[in-house]
Each structure stands twice: as C-alpha cells, then as structure tokens.
Amino acid sequence: MNLLYLHDRPGIYLVLAACLLAIGIFGLLRRRTLIGMLISGEIIFAAASLNVMAVNRFFAPDPTAGQIFVLFIMGLAAAEVAIALSIIIAVYRNYRSIAPQELTELKG
Amino acid sequence: MTSFPFASYIVAAAFAVAAITMIAGALIAVLSKRIIRGVGGLMICCIGLAGLYYFLQSPFLALMEILIYVGAVCVTIVFGVMLSEPDEPKPTDRVADLFGAIPIRSGRFGLWGAAAAFLVCTLIGIGIARLSLGGPWPVAPARVSDGSVAAIGIALLTTYSLAFELISLVLLLAILGALVIARSGRTKPPSTAHDQLGILAAQVTAPAPPSDTHPLVSTTAGHEPETAPR
Structure with a gap:
C-alpha cells in the first residue's frame, strides 16, 4: 500500500534526482566529445531542477518561488547551450575535431 | 479516495512510467555511441521529467520543460551535431x-x-540518496499560495520582476555572444595580393555598391585559403 502513494512522498523524488545526477556525472566523465559532455551537463541541470521542485513541493511555504527558480534555471540553461554550441562550432572550425583530448593549446 | 475505480493504481502507474522514462532517457543520453541518439535520449529524459513536474503539482513547469528543452535546447544541439563531427x-x-x-x-x-x-x-548517487532519505526534513509549513499559473504570473511581475528583466537581458547577451563567437574565423581578411586586387577592382568598377556587397566579396575571397591544409 505504501507503493501506491509513493508519488506523495518527497523521498522518491530526491532519490530520482540523485540517480539523474549520478548518470550525468558518469556521462560527463566518460564522453569523449564536447557535445556529449554538454548533454550530460543538461542532465545534471535536470537533476538540480527536480531536486529544487521536490523540496519546493513538500517543504516550502510558497510553492511559486521554486517554480520561478526552476524557470530561471531553464532560461540560464538555454543561454548556456547557445554559448556552448557556438564555442563548439568555433573550436570545430579551428581544429577540425571536437574531441576534448585534442584541444591542448589555449591561445588567443 | 476518489469515486473512479482503480484511480490510485492508475496514478501510481503513470508515476512509474514518468520515472522510468526519465531514467531510461538519461541512460540512453549517456551510454549511446552516436551523439544524435544521445540527443534523442535527452528529449525522452525531459519528457519524463515533465511528467514528474506534473506530479509535483506544477503543470506550467511541465509545459515549459517540454517547450524549452525538447523544443529549443535539443533542436539547438541537433544543429550543433549537424555543423560539427561529434561521433566518438x-x-x-x-x-x-x-x-x-x-x-x-x-x-x-x-x-x-x-x-x-x-x-x-x-558513490555520489548513493551518498546523496542516503543523505536525502536520512536527513531530518522539516515539517511542511502552511501554504501561503496555491502555486497556480496565476500566482506564478503575479509573482513574476511583482516580487521577481528584477530577475525576470535580468534573465531577458542574459538571453539577449547569450544570443549576441553566440553570434559573435560562432562568426569569428568564418570571414577572413584577404591574404594574398591577388584577392586584395580583386576586391579593389570590384570596389572601383561597381558604380554605387550597396552596403552589403563588401562583406559578400570578402566572404567569397576568404573561403579560398581555408581549403588549404592548415
């Protein structure tokens, strides 16, 4: 009977967010291209958003604050993706590769 | 609790579907060999996350999650995949x-x-899960608002109006910065004397060039030395 009302408990959301964070960190460590690392970063963003939303739903007095916070996280993530993809395209144009192992020099 | 039969079972099944969709999408996004499948996995993950947001009593955020992540972020990453060579x-x-x-x-x-x-x-996942399950969480206080879309709109325009304006500024700067960064290196100044002579001849012979002819000429001239091996 406890499993039926699992979606009304805060623990399952926090555990799911922890799983998402672990998967994102695994991808960030294992991916060998910049776009794959960017996707893993988005998964970590999603984990943070889910955590904020769970705490907002169950432990916060004002439920609009967390929703607005997550909306701002989404906006910042969109901006970050735009900047990161333009950097990736510029790197690909200069190096003909976006493997992070080959990007070994930083010159202006 | 409700009059509809098996309502709690249906709700629990929908929750399980959302959670499994999210975790499976994240696993696809991380473990797939080809990057474009990873982008598809990120889309699936975001759809599952939108379902979880719906269970957290915020359907507006569920809609925004699908709209922004699946509709904007993933499509932008697909453009990045098309413009580069992202396979492992x-x-x-x-x-x-x-x-x-x-x-x-x-x-x-x-x-x-x-x-x-x-x-x-x-280790990180188990540690955070133990921390979040075992920690002494406070008792949920009394709600001061219902968290509806109307309440979000009122709060965005009154309490958080400065942050709202700032994030629009951040998005504008991000667009401009992305344009500037991705444009650099695309048009190069003419390197050989032949190209300079060609541009000079084009400027002289053109009687009244409109303002966009010069970047066009320099673009066509700048692409020639790029084909040479760097």
Missing part, C-alpha cells in the same frame, strides 16, 4: 584516460576508465 573518435594509444595514469587500449572501450567513472558516480 577512435581512441589512440597515446591517449591517457581521465586520471592520467590509466591508458586506454586502442580500439577498446576503455574498461578501467568506465569502471572508475561508474564507481565515482555510484
């Missing part, structure tokens, strides 16, 4: 792994690196 490169012998000491064998998956990364992320 073949690991060479000299490539060291993340920790510098474990070499990857050529043509293999890099088993030691995968095991180390799996260990690290498993």
Whole structure:
C-alpha cells in the first residue's frame, strides 16, 4: 500500500534526482566529445531542477518561488547551450575535431 | 479516495512510467555511441521529467520543460551535431584516460576508465540518496499560495520582476555572444595580393555598391585559403 502513494512522498523524488545526477556525472566523465559532455551537463541541470521542485513541493511555504527558480534555471540553461554550441562550432572550425583530448593549446 | 475505480493504481502507474522514462532517457543520453541518439535520449529524459513536474503539482513547469528543452535546447544541439563531427573518435594509444595514469587500449572501450567513472558516480548517487532519505526534513509549513499559473504570473511581475528583466537581458547577451563567437574565423581578411586586387577592382568598377556587397566579396575571397591544409 505504501507503493501506491509513493508519488506523495518527497523521498522518491530526491532519490530520482540523485540517480539523474549520478548518470550525468558518469556521462560527463566518460564522453569523449564536447557535445556529449554538454548533454550530460543538461542532465545534471535536470537533476538540480527536480531536486529544487521536490523540496519546493513538500517543504516550502510558497510553492511559486521554486517554480520561478526552476524557470530561471531553464532560461540560464538555454543561454548556456547557445554559448556552448557556438564555442563548439568555433573550436570545430579551428581544429577540425571536437574531441576534448585534442584541444591542448589555449591561445588567443 | 476518489469515486473512479482503480484511480490510485492508475496514478501510481503513470508515476512509474514518468520515472522510468526519465531514467531510461538519461541512460540512453549517456551510454549511446552516436551523439544524435544521445540527443534523442535527452528529449525522452525531459519528457519524463515533465511528467514528474506534473506530479509535483506544477503543470506550467511541465509545459515549459517540454517547450524549452525538447523544443529549443535539443533542436539547438541537433544543429550543433549537424555543423560539427561529434561521433566518438577512435581512441589512440597515446591517449591517457581521465586520471592520467590509466591508458586506454586502442580500439577498446576503455574498461578501467568506465569502471572508475561508474564507481565515482555510484558513490555520489548513493551518498546523496542516503543523505536525502536520512536527513531530518522539516515539517511542511502552511501554504501561503496555491502555486497556480496565476500566482506564478503575479509573482513574476511583482516580487521577481528584477530577475525576470535580468534573465531577458542574459538571453539577449547569450544570443549576441553566440553570434559573435560562432562568426569569428568564418570571414577572413584577404591574404594574398591577388584577392586584395580583386576586391579593389570590384570596389572601383561597381558604380554605387550597396552596403552589403563588401562583406559578400570578402566572404567569397576568404573561403579560398581555408581549403588549404592548415
């Protein structure tokens, strides 16, 4: 009977967010291209958003604050993706590769 | 609790579908060989996350999650995939792994690196899960608003109006910065004397050039030395 009302408990959301964070960190460590690392970063963003939303739903007095916070996280993530993809395209144009192992020099 | 039969079972099944969709999408996004499948996995993950937001009593955020992530972020990443060559490169012998000491064998998956990364992320995940399950959480206080879309709109325009304006400014700057960064290196100044002479001749012979002819000429001139091996 406890499993039926699992979606009304805060623990399952926090555990799911922890799983998402672990998967994102695994991808960030294992991916060998910049776009794959960017996707893993988005998964970590999603984990943070889910955590904020769970705490907002169950432990916060004002439920609009967390929703607005997550909306701002989404906006910042969109901006970050735009900047990161333009950097990736510029790197690909200069190096003909976006493997992070080959990007070994930083010159202006 | 409701009059509809098996309502709690249906709700629990929908929750399980959302959670499994999210975790499976994240696993696809991380473990797939080709990057474009990873982008598809990110889309699936975001749809599952939108379902979880719906269960957290915020349907507006569920809609925004699908709209922004699936509709904007993933499509932008697809554009990035099209403009570059993102598939996993073949690991060479000299490539060291993340920790510098474990070499990857050529043509293999890099088993030691995968095991180390799996260990690290498993430790982090289990630690945070134990912390969040075992911690003394406060008792839920009384609500001061209902968290509806109307309440979000009122709060965005009154309490958080400065942050709202700032994030629009941040998005504008991000667009401009992305344009500037991705444009650099695309048009090069003419390197050879022949190209300069050609541009000069084009400027002289054109009687009244409109303002956009000069970048066009420099673009066509700048693409020629780019074909040479760098």
